[in-house]
Amino acid sequence: MSDVRTLVVDDDFAVAAIHRGFVEAVPGFTVVGEVHLGADALRAVDELEPELILLDIYLPDISGIEFLNRLRARSAPEVDVIAITAARELATVRAAMAGGVVDYLVKPFTLDVFADRMNAYLARREQLRRTAARAEGGRLDQDQVDALLRNPGGAATVKLPKGLSERTLELVSAELAGADGDLSASELAERVGLSRISARRYLEHLAATGRATVAPRYGSAGRPEHGYRWVPH
Numbered sequence: 001m002s003d004v005r006t007l008v009v010d011d012d013f014a015v016a017a018i019h020r021g022f023v024e025a026v027p028g029f030t031v032v033g034e035v036h037l038g039a040d041a042l043r044a045v046d047e048l049e050p051e052l053i054l055l056d057i058y059l060p061d062i063s064g065i066e067f068l069n070r071l072r073a074r075s076a077p078e079v080d081v082i083a084i085t086a087a088r089e090l091a092t093v094r095a096a097m098a099g100g101v102v103d104y105l106v107k108p109f110t111l112d113v114f115a116d117r118m119n120a121y122l123a124r125r126e127q128l129r130r131t132a133a134r135a136e137g138g139r140l141d142q143d144q145v146d147a148l149l150r151n152p153g154g155a156a157t158v159k160l161p162k163g164l165s166e167r168t169l170e171l172v173s174a175e176l177a178g179a180d181g182d183l184s185a186s187e188l189a190e191r192v193g194l195s196r197i198s199a200r201r202y203l204e205h206l207a208a209t210g211r212a213t214v215a216p217r218y219g220s221a222g223r224p225e226h227g228y229r230w231v232p233h
Contacts, residue, residue: 003028003030004030004051004052004121004122005030005032005048005049005050005051006023006029006030006031006050006051006052006053006054007033007034007035007041007045007048007050007052008031008033008034008035008054009035009038009053009055009059009064009067010036010054010056010084011056011058011059011060012036013036015056015107016036019054019084020034022111023054023118025111026114026115026119027193028119028122029052032049032050033048036059037059037061038061038062038063038064038066038067039061039062041055041059041067042067042070042071045071045079049077051079051080052080052082052121053080053081053082054082054084055067055068055081055082055083055085056083057086057092058086058087064083064085064087064096065092065096065099068081068095068096068099068100068101069099071099072099080121081099081101082101082102082103082104082105082121083096083101083103083104083105084107085104085105085106085107086107087106088106102121102124103117103120103121105117116167116168117167119167119168119170119171119192120167120168122171123170123171123173123174123175124170124174126174126178127174127177127178160205161205163201164201164202168192168202169202169205169206171192172188172192172199172202172203172206173206173230175191175192176228176229179229179230181229182215182217182227182229183203183227183229184228185199185200185203185225185226185228186199186225188202188228206228206230207228211230211231212228212229212230212231213229213231214226214227214228
């Protein structure tokens with residue numbers, strides 16, 4: 001699968017450069033442009049055809065909310081938007097949600113937090129792709145609709161053990177759900193870019209909460225290992 005074409009929109013040149021660097025540090029994304037005004041962002045959508053926009057709400061010409069309204073009024077191909085902003089007002093968050101943002105990340109944040117959110121976004125895209133591939137004639141049944149409206153992990157309401165991230169759990173869950181057969185901790189770690197120990201902790205959590213089954217693998221050389229298999233809803 002090709003990298004997600006990403007447009008960075010922030011009025012602060014230094015902050016925009018930091019966000020560009022964050023995007024470039026996360027596998028699966030490529031930056032196609034960086035702009036600092038809402039009007040320039042609208043033009044960049046037409047010229048650069050991004051699939052994802054990282055949008056600041058506080059822009060000097062038009063607000064990020066106004067940008068969203070103009071973007072959604074167009075008949076151009078749908079573009080996902082993640083709000084990345086210092087705006088914390090309830091009214092602003094609600095307006096951004098109404099404008100169709102797929103996530104809302106409040107500044108400041110670390111690269112680890114950013115990577116978790118971006119990996120979760122990739123997991124949702126992959127889930128949508130797989131669901132579309134299974135849909136008959138482009139139509140979804142109720143179970144498929146429900147799956148899209150839930151987090152891919154389906155277990156975000158469960159309190160996580162210390163050290164585990166909900167966003168990474170979503171990524172792990174989506175990968176396990178899409179696997180043909182079971183996966184070991186080592187196999188999952190390689191697929192999602194975690195250490196084997198971290199992958200095993202997430203898999204054990206899914207097994208403990210009933211979202212996965214675990215069974216020993218027999219007949220393989222070396223240390224015995226367990227295979228984890230997703231439990232469909």
